[in-house]
Amino acid sequence: MHFGEQLKSSLIKDWYFYYISYQDLKDSLKTPFETQPTAENPAPKRRPWTEEDEQRFVSELEKELDKVYTFQKVKSGEIVRRITASEKEVNQVIARADGQDRRDGQDDSPTEEDFMLLEEDLSDIIADVHDLAKFTQLNYTGFQKIIKKHDKQTGWHLKPVFAARLRRKPFFQDNYDAFIVKLSKLYDNVRTRGNPIKGDSAAGGKQQNFVRQTTKYWVHPDNITELKLIILKHLPVLVFNPEKEFSMDDTAITSIYFDNTDTWELYEGRLKKTEGAEAIRLRWYGGMQSEAIFVERKTHREDWTGEESVKARFKTKEKNINGYLAGDISVEKLFEKDRKEGKRSEKDIASDEQLAREIQYRVLTRHLVPVTRSFYHRTAFQLPGDARVRISLDTELTMVREDNLDGRTRAGKNWRRMDIGVDWPFSQLPPEDVERFPYAVLEVKLQTQAGQEPPEWIRELTASHLVEAVPKFSKYIHGTATLNPNRIHLLPYWAPQMDVDIRKPITHRFGIERPGQSADISTSGNLDDDSDDEDGTALTSLSNQEDDTEDMRRLRAARDALAQHDLDQRRDYGTVSNGEGPNTLDIEERISAPLPVPEDDYPLYDSEDSDDDLEEARYVGGWHYRSKLLKQQVRQAGKNLAGLAGKLVPRPHPTSMPANGPSMGVPKGVGEVKRFKAPKGKRIHVPVRVEPKVQLATERTFLSWLEFSIILGSIAATLLNFGDSLSLAAAWAFTIVACLALFYSMGLYMWRVKMIRTRRAVTYHDKIGPTVLCVGLAAAVGVSFGMRWGGGGWNGGLRG
Numbered sequence: 001m002h003f004g005e006q007l008k009s010s011l012i013k014d015w016y017f018y019y020i021s022y023q024d025l026k027d028s029l030k031t032p033f034e035t036q037p038t039a040e041n042p043a044p045k046r047r048p049w050t051e052e053d054e055q056r057f058v059s060e061l062e063k064e065l066d067k068v069y070t071f072q073k074v075k076s077g078e079i080v081r082r083i084t085a086s087e088k089e090v091n092q093v094i095a096r097a098d099g100q101d102r103r104d105g106q107d108d109s110p111t112e113e114d115f116m117l118l119e120e121d122l123s124d125i126i127a128d129v130h131d132l133a134k135f136t137q138l139n140y141t142g143f144q145k146i147i148k149k150h151d152k153q154t155g156w157h158l159k160p161v162f163a164a165r166l167r168r169k170p171f172f173q174d175n176y177d178a179f180i181v182k183l184s185k186l187y188d189n190v191r192t193r194g195n196p197i198k199g200d201s202a203a204g205g206k207q208q209n210f211v212r213q214t215t216k217y218w219v220h221p222d223n224i225t226e227l228k229l230i231i232l233k234h235l236p237v238l239v240f241n242p243e244k245e246f247s248m249d250d251t252a253i254t255s256i257y258f259d260n261t262d263t264w265e266l267y268e269g270r271l272k273k274t275e276g277a278e279a280i281r282l283r284w285y286g287g288m289q290s291e292a293i294f295v296e297r298k299t300h301r302e303d304w305t306g307e308e309s310v311k312a313r314f315k316t317k318e319k320n321i322n323g324y325l326a327g328d329i330s331v332e333k334l335f336e337k338d339r340k341e342g343k344r345s346e347k348d349i350a351s352d353e354q355l356a357r358e359i360q361y362r363v364l365t366r367h368l369v370p371v372t373r374s375f376y377h378r379t380a381f382q383l384p385g386d387a388r389v390r391i392s393l394d395t396e397l398t399m400v401r402e403d404n405l406d407g408r409t410r411a412g413k414n415w416r417r418m419d420i421g422v423d424w425p426f427s428q429l430p431p432e433d434v435e436r437f438p439y440a441v442l443e444v445k446l447q448t449q450a451g452q453e454p455p456e457w458i459r460e461l462t463a464s465h466l467v468e469a470v471p472k473f474s475k476y477i478h479g480t481a482t483l484n485p486n487r488i489h490l491l492p493y494w495a496p497q498m499d500v501d502i503r504k505p506i507t508h509r510f511g512i513e514r515p516g517q518s519a520d521i522s523t524s525g526n527l528d529d530d531s532d533d534e535d536g537t538a539l540t541s542l543s544n545q546e547d548d549t550e551d552m553r554r555l556r557a558a559r560d561a562l563a564q565h566d567l568d569q570r571r572d573y574g575t576v577s578n579g580e581g582p583n584t585l586d587i588e589e590r591i592s593a594p595l596p597v598p599e600d601d602y603p604l605y606d607s608e609d610s611d612d613d614l615e616e617a618r619y620v621g622g623w624h625y626r627s628k629l630l631k632q633q634v635r636q637a638g639k640n641l642a643g644l645a646g647k648l649v650p651r652p653h654p655t656s657m658p659a660n661g662p663s664m665g666v667p668k669g670v671g672e673v674k675r676f677k678a679p680k681g682k683r684i685h686v687p688v689r690v691e692p693k694v695q696l697a698t699e700r701t702f703l704s705w706l707e708f709s710i711i712l713g714s715i716a717a718t719l720l721n722f723g724d725s726l727s728l729a730a731a732w733a734f735t736i737v738a739c740l741a742l743f744y745s746m747g748l749y750m751w752r753v754k755m756i757r758t759r760r761a762v763t764y765h766d767k768i769g770p771t772v773l774c775v776g777l778a779a780a781v782g783v784s785f786g787m788r789w790g791g792g793g794w795n796g797g798l799r800g
Contacts, residue, residue, distance in 0.1 A: 003145050007138055012131055019070040019135070020064050021143040028057050029153050047430075049154040057150065061143075061162070068139045069169040075132050076174055082125050083182055089117055090186050094194040103628045118190045120515040122183060124228050129179050130512040133225035140172040177379065177409040180228050181237050186380075188236035192579055194238070211444045215469035215662075218439040220503050224395060227466050228379060228443070229512055231391055234457050235381035239388075250424040251377040253394075255283040257416065257476045261403055265366070267480050271492060271685050279476060280359060280368060282321065283313075288421040293318050297359055314352040324356075327364050331356045370402035370411055372483065374475040375424065389455065396424050397437040399479025405487075435482045439502065441475070442467055451677045464510040468502040471664065474721065489682045495685060544773040698752045705745030712738035712777070719784075730784030735775040744769060 004022055008280065031047040038044075093110045143166070147159050166172075188196050219227055258280045259266040269277030279298040284290045296313035304800050316334050323329035331353050338349055362368065376394040383389075400420065402411050410433070411417040420426050426434055444462060446454055461467070473494060481488045481495060716734035719727045750764065755762050 002143065006183070007142060007448060008135065010138060012135070014091055015071070015131075015135060018067060020068055020139045020146075022142045022146060025057075025060060025146045026149065028060055031072065037763075054154070054156055056159075058158070058224075061146070062165070064168055065143065065165065065219065069171040072136060072139075072171040072174065075128075079128055079132065079179060081123065082128070083179065083186075086118070086121055086125060087182070088187055089121075090189055093118060094189060097194040115190055115193055119187070122187050122190060122516050123233075123513075126183055126187070126233070127512050127514045129176060129183070130226055132174075136172050137222055138176065139191075148690055154673075175248070176225050177228075177251070177377075178296050180232060180379070181239065182227075183229075184232040184237035185239075187232060191233075215444050215462070216470055216473045216474075218443040218470050218502055219393065219442050219463065219467055220439060222503065223466045224440050226512060228393060230461065231381045232467075233394075235383065235391060237382040238382045238384065243249075248377060249422055250285075251379060252287065253283065253285055253376055253378050255281045255374045255421070255475075256370050256402055257281045257374070257480070258363065259371045259480070260367050261369060261371060261405060261487075262367075264480075266491060267488065268475065270300065270474060271490060273300055273302075273472070273475050273662045276300065278362070280362065281476070282415065284318075286422075289416075291318050293321055294357060295321075295324075295356065297355065312355050314355055322413075323364055325415055327360065330676075331360065349549050361483070369404075370415060372476055372479045373400040373402050373416070374398070375400065375422070375426075375477075375480055377424075383675040388447045389458070392443045392445070395443040397439075397441060397475065398424060398426060399435040399437070399475065399483060400429065400538075401433045401483045432451070433483070435479055437475075437478070438498070441473065442490060450488075463759075465504040465506045466510075478540065491679075491682055491684050493684055651710065665669070694756060698749060698756065701797055702745055702749040705741060706751075708773075709738045709745070711739065712780075730780070733780035733783045737773075737780050740776065741773055746770075 004026070007019065007022055031049060031053060033044045033046045034047055038057055093114055096110050099109070143162075147162055150158050151158070184617065214492070257266075266277075266279060270279050277300040281292045281296050281298075283296055284292065288365040292313050294313045296311060298311045301309050320329055320334060324334060326332075334356060335349050337352055338344055339346075340639055342641060346501070365787040372398070376397040379393045379395070381393075400417075404410055420708065425436055444458060448459075477492050478494075481491050490503070712734050716731040717739065719734065721727075748769065752764060753763070
């Protein structure tokens, strides 16, 4: 739908008068007609845009900006005050629960109802933060779109000037992460009734070798705040230093990845997921002043090995990095201080020393140098000291070049470049040195026992419209491939899909709800308004809805039915399953299994330019308008002819299945599969799992063909012993078939081995060989039988 309709369907009725008047601003861009419309000329040309029109429009735009900025500022202050008041109430109730508030010796411990009221109050504040974030996002998008429309229609360039005015009233730059951290702590205290789980929050800094089952998802910026608010109601935000005031710099994570710029062996190994493929990086947390640097090595292990992929790391100081990488500082010197202090066991120190030696040896022998930097702000959700369920959301993800290629000195002889820090979005860098990723990256990390199901809320979250599953996504692979287009020719499978909008319509009831409300109030586009009326009738109908009407009750019943239907579909797909069987999906597959794509799937925003181009061309007139109109008519005629041809050509039709009936093992609602083409000179790598049994199956198939060829050769040799011409002809026929089968199977075996070695996603099934072999064998038998029958061989044999 167009943005105007999206705004109508997503706004909050109580805040209606504080949104940008998008339709009024669109109308302000239309100048009066030069002549009155007539039956012969219903759309005459409009008067050209003048300076007076520009001043009038800018004045209206300023009023709208001031209105939105003032409301956002007031509402944000209101949320701050509500959080402060709620914090006092929560502390008082917890103090009573701990027995710190006694009056006259009487027990004044809080009741369950007290905690329920606090939880409802916090849920209401969470809903307010969600609504304010959506309000900000919608209005910011509205200003950007109306400025774009203004510059396109009028030819006057207002975008640079208005960008400066937006910076003076930055309603869109409010930091909701500070709200989220505070609300997470309060909600966790209330949810646990004053007994939050305690543990080592800084577990990330002490873990050496750890294994996790991880699935990755992309999150559109429009859904980031909503996703955080949903997760904090189940898991608290992991804060490493609760005593320190929240700062965005504390959430910054920066990594420097190494590779050989001649062979790119580490890149290709991680992309192809070859057994033992390594990634070597240096990571630090916070700003550039951080002294603690983690040297890490990630090793990929294939499933058939029985081992898990492992990340191992050790910590050292920044001043030692250059010497360590150059081989000037020995490994023993790195851990000399640890041995003297005696705070760590000798076993741990020895393990770190072994890892440090291996990484140093690889860097020196493989000529590894810094190539790519990844930067992002991470919000982690986890119970302190409990890593069974850990969710991290990486926002503002940016990749930066660190190499010294192209004749430019970026890092020089240092292990990292020093002209940037945590000053996102790194506007000082040239475009060819930076890649700003358009989405956030959600990682769901589970440590569950064999056969244990992930929590239900995680399954609902990963199956919702808020996330897009991207298995095996890698920041290093994406950044290296994007920043080195002239050197990297093997692209990851998600590269051609970067221009596809990942936003999806809501398929089931999931989102932020206020206490006492059963209707989903998520504003991600769940309410559609296809009305073309300009008088705001859709807004009137939206504002007149009553919670207890018969229509609302029917709507709730329909949504509950839809939610149950989606649950049934997820069971069909293996997303929800309590049974065991040969086709049961594992945990990673279950939580990432997508719901079927409905037939009426559509993006949140269609391009507004499709209709506006023709409308503006109508104003211009002449050949410009005729060419636009002709192109549109040709496209429509082509679609009509294709539809007519599809109806005339006889083809099988699928049997219709009841919507809620049994699926008989067939997935319901198979979505459309799009084919992507790699850019010229490049290839797309599709992940292919190759296990030893695949190699062994290929060898067994070749040996079976070889055995068959030997049998046919033996038959041919036996026929030669008869000595007559008919036997000789039959022997030739069997010999030819045996040789063809032998050479065909050998060529097929060599091709399969090559495809398996290079991990190519090809069709390994042989559709032609067995059929041709059977036909050839039948022909050989037919020749032998026919010549014997026609030559009288049978009668002669009987008479003898």
